Amino acid sequence: MFSIIIALVLFRILQPQEDPYYNQRLQMVQHQIENRGIKDSSTLKAMRNVKRHLFVPKGSIKYAYDDRPLPIGYGQTISQPYCVAYMTEILKPGTDHKVLEIGTGSGYQAAVLAEIVDSMFTIEIIEELGKSAKKRLKNLEYNNVQVKIEDGYYGWEAHAPFDAIVVTAASEYIPPTLIKQLKDGGRMVIPIGSPFMVQTLMLVEKKGDKITTTSLIPVRFVSFTRSK
Amino acid sequence: MQKRIQLSIGLLSISIIAFQLILMQILSIVQWYHFAYMVISVALLGFGTAGTFLSIFKKKLLSAIDVILPILMITSGLAMTLVIRISQTEFIRFDSYLTFADLSQIWKLLLTYLLYIFPFFLSALAIGITFVKYPHSIGKLYFYNLSGSAFGGIVAIGLIWRFLPHEIPAIISIIPLVAGLIIISKKIIYLFFVAVITVIIIVVNIFQQNQLVLSEFKSLTKTLNLPEAEIKLSKNSPYGFMQFVTSPALRYAPGLSLNFTGPITASDAVFSNGDWYAPIIHGNLKNKTSILDYTTISLPYYTGEKERVLILESKTGYRVFHALTKGAKNVVAVEPNSLIISLLKNELAGKTDSLFFNPKVSIKNIDSRTFLMTDTLEYDLITLPIIGSFGGSSGLYALQEEYNLTVDAFRQIWNKLSSNGLFSVTCWMDQPYRNPLKILSTIVETLNQEGIENPVSYIAAVRSWGTITFIVKKSPLLINELNRIRQFCKTMFFDPALLPDIVKQERTNFNKLQNEEFFQYIDEILKNSRAKFYTDYAFKIEPATDNRPYFSQFLKFRSLPKLSEQFGNYTAPYFEIGYIVLILTFFQIIIASFLLIIVPLFKTGWRSSNKLWTFTYFSGIGMGYMFVEIVFIQRFILYFGNSIYSVAAVISSMLICSGAGSYFSSFLKAKRGITFFIFSTIVALILIYSVILFPVLKLTISFPFIMKLLIAILIISPLAFLMGIPFPAGINLLVKKSEDEIPWAWGINGCFSVVSTVSATIIGIEFGFTSVILLASLAYCLPLFANLRIKK
Incomplete structure (x- = not known):
């Protein structure tokens, strides 16, 4: 009986009290991500650490850990948790890696990658989104993330080449500049599909002069509730 | 007074149709076409609601008709000018994109319905009151109603050309205001104050326009x-x-x-309408390069020189530009949209290197199908615009007739090719696969119908990471052409998906697929046993035809549970949202119509020997009329090659002829023999049309426009004239037998007109328009038998 009480007390002490969404996040990772086959331990750890509810609009906080994307305004969305995890795993990020993200959005994907890699660079084309993401990431002390507000088409020449590039906004073309800024042996992941649709993730690999693509699983990126 | 009332009914009818058309455009702009279709279909139940309301409050309404009638007309004008402004407020503005998942959107949608029902309800109530008050003049009143409606379409087209969408409702609202003013009795002075206030509101609305707020996902x-x-x-x-x-x-x-x-x-x-139309690619023809050289769209040019190129649906001319950079000596650009041609020749000419003034380019402002049927030249290459949108169109075009993507269209294209010519079609690779498979099935069916036993020798397809381009050659592909295609793939990091001598390994050299089902599907379509594959596949991929011209309708309802299981309940509707919305519209209308028809019976009573007759008669003529109208519209879209003007011409001719029939009915005596003759002639004519209409139109499609117009009027007028008679004739019968049921009959007719419009689209998609016309004849059998029964 005594040991049970101690265990309970310890459990209470060890559980981070300042984060009321901790349990939801653990459940999200277990049910939506691990159970669907994501195995990379660094990805799972990052997904457990990043407080997704801080990256969604206030009106959507209650849905933050649901298995769906959410709108963040300007017709943009924060991706479904599984999708973020899947994209992260596919990139095979290493602790010494330098990663570029095109389409910062709310900054969630950048935060997840920043938990794993050495340095994270992210570019957002919509000024309002870029500014708020920059502020959010700074407040959350993601000091290895740099945010730039610019057209992602040009990549980030000053920090190129990158070990991995993640493009979070679907695009009808893959900017040649991004291919150039990808290291030999580097990996790039891009979603393909309209906001209404099931989207397909595409992996681009650069090996010498040869660039190959692999069409991966269909994933939905669309949002289902109006941005508040 | 009656003359003025007839005139005011005519004016009111003009405004209803004009408002309906502009509302359709505005909703298509702020949301999407299929939601516009749904909202307007429900809003048109305002007619049925008016009938129900009139049934319940008939006595009160008629006792104060001098006041109520002008008020209804004036307030319908007021409603027309205000509803769009109100619907754009944050409280009501819904986003159709979220409808399937966010319940709060449902309430907003319901509020939107209620809002848009108002103008139609008020107008229909005004018309219904006059029918009930002056049943003996029904023939003339109905004539004004139908003629006004005919003119309303023309007014709307005129306004749409002259004004921006958000400016038009306030302008249209002047018409019902005038309609109300001309029937105000001088004794009822205060009505003028109502009119003055309305005038002020309309004027303010005309001069203080708000821009339309589009969905953030457009x-x-x-x-x-x-x-x-x-x-x-x-x-x-x-x-x-x-x-x-x-x-x-x-x-x-x-x-x-x-x-x-x-x-x-x-x-x-x-x-x-807020949706992507086409790019304006800046370029200089002297450079001889185009960004399209690095896309699969360029495939046909790599098989050899293409001197004479036909670009169907040239849009902003980017494919014309591409053809010129690839050395084409003569490019014919076919584009039905005269506005875009005008823009490219004037305001945007500088942006496109004055492309449409290039001596090598000839522009044809005509529909592609009409051009294909009337042009006598042959081409080395014929291209169609890229199909679908990036990542798939989500079934947004499921309700759209796409006459350029039917087997009949492909056969015409095939027959316009020179002996070594080819045609090309490009589409986005979608997930799950639909567009590429349907294109291939259409190509294979085309070649089969053209007597080609081994289609695979004539087809090549090349795939990039996002697009796939098919080429179909008039003669079998040659070795050197296949070599060039392979070289093109190697240079561009593309993969051949289909070649006569394809090797499995070369299909995924640069662009791998997680599984290779796609290639199995392609191979299945090329087999003779493909019919089984079409049946088994989760989506409709069998070719579209002119009788069922819905290329982008892929949905099979039986697949929905499987899709839900695979992608989640929220996602499944988004696969083929257009058709799902149509089905939802149908169910909403059926339920609402049922209630609207039943409710008056609680007041007027259920038991009456005449009620069954009234229901059968007016539902039959409501359905029959709309079925015929929709079939005519579908057939004449292809015939005239311009959907807007053909719809206007068909509807206007029909309504005017029906108006004349209605006027003529005033002189008819309601004898059994006469009504039997009219209905049986209608049924017979519809049956004859079901057999001869399409062949006659096909035979005369190459005639000059004026001749075609005359032929169309000749075809439409006898049937439309006769179809104008049953409604006033039915009202006249009710006057004798059960005058109280006139409002109910008006409501039934209104409800079934909407029900039949939506169901005709579903039947057209599922079974083809020949089935719709046969159902029209069956619908007219209902009043025929009802009349036989009543006499017994």
Whole structure:
């Protein structure tokens, strides 16, 4: 009986009290991500650490850990948790890696990658989104993330080449500049599909002069509730 | 007084149709076409609601008709000017994109319905009151009603050409205001005050216009979020509200080769009704290069020189530009949208290197199918625009007739090719696979019907990471052509998906698929046993035909549970949203119509020997009329080659002829023999049309426009004239037997007109329009038998 009480007390002490969404996040990772086959331990750890509810609009906080994307305004969305995890795993990020993200959005994907890699660079084309993401990431002390507000088409020449590039906004073309800024042996992941649709993730690999693509699983990126 | 009332009914009818058409355009702009269709279908139940209301409050309404009638007309004008403004407020504005998942959107949708029902309800109530008050003049009143409606379509087209969409409702609202003013009795002075207030509101609305707020998920809204994005030009037309947008971050390179290392120059874009229409690619023809060289669209040019090129649906001319850079000596650009041609020849000429003034280019402002049927030349290459949108169109075009993507169209294209000519079609690779498979099935069926036993020798397909281009050659592909195609793939990092001598390994050299089902599907379509594959596949991929011209309708309802299981309940409706919305519309209308028809019976009583007759008679003529109208519209769209004008011509001719029939009915005596003759002639004519209409139109499609117009009127007028008789004749019968049921009959007719419109679209998609016309004859059998029964 005594040991049970101690265990309970310890459990209470060890559980981070300042984060009321901790349990939801653990459940999200277990049910939506691990159970669907994501195995990379660094990805799972990052997904457990990043407080997704801080990256969604206030009106959507209650849905933050649901298995769906959410709108963040300007017709943009924060991706479904599984999708973020899947994209992260596919990139095979290493602790010494330098990663570029095109389409910062709310900054969630950048935060997840920043938990794993050495340095994270992210570019957002919509000024309002870029500014708020920059502020959010700074407040959350993601000091290895740099945010730039610019057209992602040009990549980030000053920090190129990158070990991995993640493009979070679907695009009808893959900017040649991004291919150039990808290291030999580097990996790039891009979603393909309209906001209404099931989207397909595409992996681009650069090996010498040869660039190959692999069409991966269909994933939905669309949002289902109006941005508040 | 009655003359003035007849005139006011005519004016009111003009405004209803004009308002309906502009509302359709506005809702298509702020949301999407299929939701516009749903909202307006429900709003048109305002007619049925008016009948129900009139049934319940008939005595009160008739006792104060001098006051109520002008008030209804004036307030319907008021409603027309205000509803769109109100619907744009944050409280009501719904986003159709979220409807399937966010319950709060459902309430907003219901509020939107209620809001839009208002103008139709008020107008229909005004018309219904006059029918009930003056049943003996029903023939003339109905004549004014139908003629006004005919004129309303023409007024709407005129206004759409002249004004921007958000400016038009306030202008239309003047018409019912005038209709109300001309029937105000001088003794009722205070009504003038109501009119003055309405005038003030309308004037304020005309001069204080709010821009339309589009869904944040529309492609125009997203584009305007780009840096320095700006709408440089807005012009309205019946082809759509066209907006020209510039931004240095806008670029067009669909499925660009990963081997392209140069810069992608900024392009501008044209949007139609808030949706992506086409890019304006800046270029200089002297450079002889185009970004499209690095896409699969370029495939046909790699098989050999193409001197004479036919570009169907040339839009902003980017494929024309491409053809010229590839050495074409003569390019014929076919585009039905006269506004875009005008823009490219004037305001946007400088942006496109005056492409449409190039001596090698000839522009044909005509529909592609009509051009194919009337042109006598042969071409080395015929191209169609890229099909679907990036990542799939989500079934947004499921309700759209696509006459260029039917087997009949492909056969015409095939027959326009020179002996070594080829035609090409490009589409986006979608997930799950639909567009590429349906294109291939259409090609294979085309070749089969043209007597080609081994289609695979004539077809090649090349796939990039995002697009796939099919080419179909008039003669079997030669070895050197296949070598060039393989070289093209190697250079561009593309993969051949289909070649006569394809090897499995070369299909995924650069662009791998997680599984290779796609290639199995392609191979299945090429087999003789493909019918089984079509049946088994989760989506409809069998070819579209002119009788069922819905290329983008892929949904099989039996697949929905499987899709839900695989992708989640929220996702499944988004696979084929257009058709699902249509089905939902149908159910909503059926339920609402049922209630609207039943409710008056609680007041007037259920038991009456005449009620069954009234129901059968008026539901039959409501359904029959709309079925015929819709079939005529479908058939004449292809015949005239311009959907807007053909719809206007068909509807106007029909309504005017029916109006004449209605007028003529005033002189008819309601004898059994006469009504039997009229109905049996209608049924017989419809049956005859079901057999001869399509062949006659096919035979005369190459005639000059004036001749075709005369033929159309000759075909339409006898049937439409006769179809104008049953409604006033039915009301006359009710006057004798059960005058109290006139409002109910008006409501039934209104409800079934809407039900039949929606169901005709579903039947057309599922079974083809021949089935719709046969159902029209069955619908007219209902009043025929009802009349026989009543006499017994």
